[in-house]
Amino acid sequence: VAFTMASPPPETPGAAAFRKVIADKTPLVFDGAMGTSLYEQGILHTRSFEEANLSSAAKVKAVHLQFIESGAQVIETNTFSANKFALERFNLGGQVTEINTAGVRIAREAVAESGKGTVVAGAVGPTGEGAGFIEDEKVEAIRAAFKEQISALAQAGVDVLMLETFTFLAEVRIALQVAKECFVGPVIASMAFSDEPAADNTLSPGKVAAMLHKWGAEVVGVNCGGGWGRVGEGGPAAIYDVAEEMVKAVGSSVPVLACPNAGHPKRVGQRNIYMATEEYFLVYAKRLFKSGVKMVGGCCGTRPHHIR
Numbered sequence: 001v002a003f004t005m006a007s008p009p010p011e012t013p014g015a016a017a018f019r020k021v022i023a024d025k026t027p028l029v030f031d032g033a034m035g036t037s038l039y040e041q042g043i044l045h046t047r048s049f050e051e052a053n054l055s056s057a058a059k060v061k062a063v064h065l066q067f068i069e070s071g072a073q074v075i076e077t078n079t080f081s082a083n084k085f086a087l088e089r090f091n092l093g094g095q096v097t098e099i100n101t102a103g104v105r106i107a108r109e110a111v112a113e114s115g116k117g118t119v120v121a122g123a124v125g126p127t128g129e130g131a132g133f134i135e136d137e138k139v140e141a142i143r144a145a146f147k148e149q150i151s152a153l154a155q156a157g158v159d160v161l162m163l164e165t166f167t168f169l170a171e172v173r174i175a176l177q178v179a180k181e182c183f184v185g186p187v188i189a190s191m192a193f194s195d196e197p198a199a200d201n202t203l204s205p206g207k208v209a210a211m212l213h214k215w216g217a218e219v220v221g222v223n224c225g226g227g228w229g230r231v232g233e234g235g236p237a238a239i240y241d242v243a244e245e246m247v248k249a250v251g252s253s254v255p256v257l258a259c260p261n262a263g264h265p266k267r268v269g270q271r272n273i274y275m276a277t278e279e280y281f282l283v284y285a286k287r288l289f290k291s292g293v294k295m296v297g298g299c300c301g302t303r304p305h306h307i308r
Contacts, residue, residue, distance in 0.1 A: 006155060008184050014119045014159030015185035018074075022186065022218060022255055027289055030121075030259060030297025031067035031075045038063060038078075048090040050082040053102035060103075064110035068118050072297070075110070076123040076162055077103035079153065084145040085127040096145075097152040104156035121162040121188065122153035124179075130171030142171065146178040154183040164190040164259070165224045165299075169203070169211065176215045189217035190257055192224040193242050205242045206249030213254045220246060221257030224299040236260040236284030240291070247292040255294035260284060 021028055035049050041059045043052050052060050060078050067075055081087070082099045092099070100122075107120045127142050134142070150161065161179050166172035172189055179187045189212040193205065203211075205222065212220040222242040239260035246256045260281070281298070288296050 006151070008154050008182055009157065011185050012157060012159045014117075017117070018119050018160050018186050019218075025255070025294060028295045029071055029073050030257070030295060031064075031072035032298030033300050034060070034063055034076065034078045034080070034123075036300065037066070048081065048087060048092055050079055050087070050099050050103065051090065051092055051095075053078055053082075053099050053106060054095070057102065057106050060106050061110045061113075064107055065114060068110060068114040068116055072118065074119040074121050074160070074295075074297070075107055076121045077107045077153065077158065078123070079103040079149070080123045080125040080164070083124070083127050083149045085129050085142075086125070096148050100149055100152035101156045104153060104158055108157065119159045120157075121160040122150070122156075122158035124149060124153070124161060124163050124175060125165050126167070126171055126175075130166075130168035134170055139174065143174050143178060146175050147182060150175075150178050150182045154185075158183075158185070160185055161187045162190070163188065163217075164221075165192045166190070167192050169208065172212070173215055176212070176217060180216045186218040187216060188219040188221060188257060189215070190221035190223045190259065193222060205245035209246040209250045209254070209256065213250055217254075219255045219257050219295065220250060221259070221295070222246065223257070223259035223297075224261060236281055236288075240284055240287060243288055243293050244291050251292045256292070257295040257297070258288045258293045259297040259299045261298075261300040 038049050038052055038059060039045060043049060043056060043059065064075050079100050082096060082103065084093050084096050087093050087096060104120065104122065111118045111120060127145050129138060129142055153161065161183050163172060163175045163179065172191065176187065176189055191208055209220045222239055239258050243256055243258040285296050
């Protein structure tokens with residue numbers, strides 16, 4: 001899957017501002033779940049949420065604006081599953097560049113309208129192809145998929161790259177290598193820890209944090225699943241345990257990010273409903289900052305009022 005690629009654009013003012021936050025060790029608030037908010041606006045989970053960048057741009061922008069108004073200093077583009085593998089499941093594999101470019105444009109428009117100078121992070125999630133031993137051809141296909149997506153985000157002018165919800169170290173390593181080739185701004189790498197023995201992040205969170213930094217991430221973190229030692233949980237308590245381990249390992253030199261889910265979901269019909277209150281979320285957000293975590297946001301089920 002070869003295609004020509006323009007050289008990476010220079011760093012944005014937002015990237016420089018983000019680097020200053022890292023250097024000054026200032027606490028930073030990220031946004032919450034785009035999918036949850038889009039679902040509430042009537043975009044069904046049977047569709048690609050990322051395709052909404054093309055068909056429902058106004059709804060996507062409204063979500064960004066709600067998070068900015070709630071105090072998010074960093075918002076993520078609606079591009080989490082906008083890689084070729086994930087989009088092909090919805091027959092959208094040929095629209096990777098278009099969907100990612102639109103995602104950045106919508107986020108930039110929201111920031112411009114808010115007048116708040118919010119940092120725009122380009123969201124990059126896993127391909128769904130990273131499990132187990134990855135054959136050489138599959139490695140190249142995964143690399144090409146990340147290259148296509150990350151190049152589109154970089155050319156469209158994101159400030160920061162946010163690699164998130166990765167469960168396989170081999171896959172996040174490929175994504176980090178590509179990020180360093182295609183993007184000059186800061187890169188965040190955030191893992192979701194699973195209690196599945198098959199997941200290869202059986203390494204302790206501290207070891208994982210050190211490896212992510214060694215592979216080029218300026219910020220390391222945990223989001224969504226924090227099941228390490230707490231079976232099947234991605235709620236604030238489980239994420240706190242993982243983040244605390246990461247801070248102990250690298251926290252003096254590397255900022256740690258933590259984005260918990262809004263509690264642990266209960267399955268109701270076909271949906272995951274997050275039962276935890278905002279107060280519970282807030283208690284843990286404060287505890288995370290107190291423990292030395294520098295950046296806190298929300299993952300699945302978190303809405304603007306959680307961020308506020």
